[in-house]
Amino acid sequence: MHTVVVGTSGTSSADVVAVARHGARVVISAEAEAALGVARAVVDALAAKPEPVYGVSTGFGALATRHIGPELRAALQRNIVRSHAAGSGPPVEREVVRALMFLRLKTVCSGHTGVRPEIARTMAAVLNAGITPVVHEYGSLGCSGDLAPLSHCALALMGEGDAEGPDGRVRPAGELLAEHGIEPVVLREKEGLALLNGTDGMLGMLLLAIDDLRRLHTSADITAALSLEALLGTERVLAPELHAIRPHPGQAVAAANMAAVLKGSGLTGHYQQDEAPRVQDAYSVRCAPQVAGAGRDTLDHARLVADRELAAAVDNPVVLPEAGRVESNGNFHGAPVAYVLDFLAIAAADLGSIAERRTDRLLDKNRSHGLPPFLADDPGVDSGLMIAQYTQAALVSEMKRLAVPASVDSIPSSAMQEDHVSMGWSAARKLRTAVDALGRIIGIELYAAARAIELREGLVPAPATRAAVAALRDAGVGGPGPDRFLAPDLAAAEEFVRDGRLIAAVEPVTGPLG
Numbered sequence: 001m002h003t004v005v006v007g008t009s010g011t012s013s014a015d016v017v018a019v020a021r022h023g024a025r026v027v028i029s030a031e032a033e034a035a036l037g038v039a040r041a042v043v044d045a046l047a048a049k050p051e052p053v054y055g056v057s058t059g060f061g062a063l064a065t066r067h068i069g070p071e072l073r074a075a076l077q078r079n080i081v082r083s084h085a086a087g088s089g090p091p092v093e094r095e096v097v098r099a100l101m102f103l104r105l106k107t108v109c110s111g112h113t114g115v116r117p118e119i120a121r122t123m124a125a126v127l128n129a130g131i132t133p134v135v136h137e138y139g140s141l142g143c144s145g146d147l148a149p150l151s152h153c154a155l156a157l158m159g160e161g162d163a164e165g166p167d168g169r170v171r172p173a174g175e176l177l178a179e180h181g182i183e184p185v186v187l188r189e190k191e192g193l194a195l196l197n198g199t200d201g202m203l204g205m206l207l208l209a210i211d212d213l214r215r216l217h218t219s220a221d222i223t224a225a226l227s228l229e230a231l232l233g234t235e236r237v238l239a240p241e242l243h244a245i246r247p248h249p250g251q252a253v254a255a256a257n258m259a260a261v262l263k264g265s266g267l268t269g270h271y272q273q274d275e276a277p278r279v280q281d282a283y284s285v286r287c288a289p290q291v292a293g294a295g296r297d298t299l300d301h302a303r304l305v306a307d308r309e310l311a312a313a314v315d316n317p318v319v320l321p322e323a324g325r326v327e328s329n330g331n332f333h334g335a336p337v338a339y340v341l342d343f344l345a346i347a348a349a350d351l352g353s354i355a356e357r358r359t360d361r362l363l364d365k366n367r368s369h370g371l372p373p374f375l376a377d378d379p380g381v382d383s384g385l386m387i388a389q390y391t392q393a394a395l396v397s398e399m400k401r402l403a404v405p406a407s408v409d410s411i412p413s414s415a416m417q418e419d420h421v422s423m424g425w426s427a428a429r430k431l432r433t434a435v436d437a438l439g440r441i442i443g444i445e446l447y448a449a450a451r452a453i454e455l456r457e458g459l460v461p462a463p464a465t466r467a468a469v470a471a472l473r474d475a476g477v478g479g480p481g482p483d484r485f486l487a488p489d490l491a492a493a494e495e496f497v498r499d500g501r502l503i504a505a506v507e508p509v510t511g512p513l514g
Helices: 013-022 030-047 070-084 094-108 117-128 147-157 173-179 200-230 240-244 249-262 288-310 335-363 386-402 424-454 463-474 487-498 501-510
Strands: 003-006 025-028 088-091 136-138 162-164 170-172 318-320 325-327
Touching (some): 003 013, 013 288, 094 200, 117 147, 170 173, 335 386, 335 424, 386 424, 424 487
């Protein structure tokens, strides 16, 4: 099994995905162990002083004015976890919880949070045991970080609340810890606060979305090329010199991908051989690289922000070991992450929208240049893919609603102490829904374009196209013919896109795609 070593200086997006999705084992480095000890010594020294220090010997938020004596500090840390574990609604996905737990461990190991090494060891042990605390859909405002979601994770470390075991069953967290020989933690000064004050939930979902969208963008370039081919369009608009004079990098990559898929096609270029010759293709075909490319550039910006946040140690207050002090700060505010989560939802909605327009064009006999209505076997008796486009349209409409930014909203909390919040968790949750919808939309375009190409009798598609269609059929996705129960075919096409098999089918012919 792949092992991820957690040090003091951040981690990689690949490591987060490996732990969240693939169960990679987590190991704390000796460097991180040493940094944890140094930071804890700073907290212990401040805790012994009579002066109040926020997070160490005071209450929290609007209650920070009360000084808490040594005899109540363990209760203070325990109580903040219990009281903040106030989420509501359905449980979020296992991979999201594992991502936020791992990211919190990453920050703990930075040496800026002041928790004891045994707390970090317990966090790693819970991840490695496959124990996943139950975290609920609602409860985070994205400031101070993802408080409620992280609190549910901290609660499980204490042996309280519910968690999902490796077998997928939800049980009391204490039982699961005991079965795996993990001792529940007893929190001391600052440790409860340090476990729940970060942007880890929204960042984890951003990294998972980036991983998905990278694959979906390449898949969308392939399906756009197949649609262009099925519509007898021209590949001349993909010439690199045309895209060089508008030097957006994502646009050039998308055009190059489409050109590679279409190389050797016997279908392209027939656009002037119709009864009504076309001077140029419709925007949804001709401008595919421009739209997909803008999405790619947005994805690159989001990756830049995510990498910066991965390098951060987000906590409040934060321990500065070199200076021997603990300082309050505002680094927990989720605005940088929330913005790009919203940007990605906007770009994804547009990519889904243009894909649906190409599908609709394939099904309309007045615009498909010789294809049967709705790609039906016997139009009138058969409806073909008529309602597949309805499904696509419903998904696009949903994505447009999900593109409304969450980060422009704010609602005051904590008696107006936290009077401006990021709503980054909400932005992340709706992006996950949008990414899921985009995979379905691209799957439907693939399904329609593959059928349309097969209906172009007498014309030979590109080698890459033939490879894609053959792999799709080998995956059990049916081709042209009389009407049949369509939902299973669409689901299989979606999964073929989502798990990367479409790309894997094409790249042996095209070479690596961008």
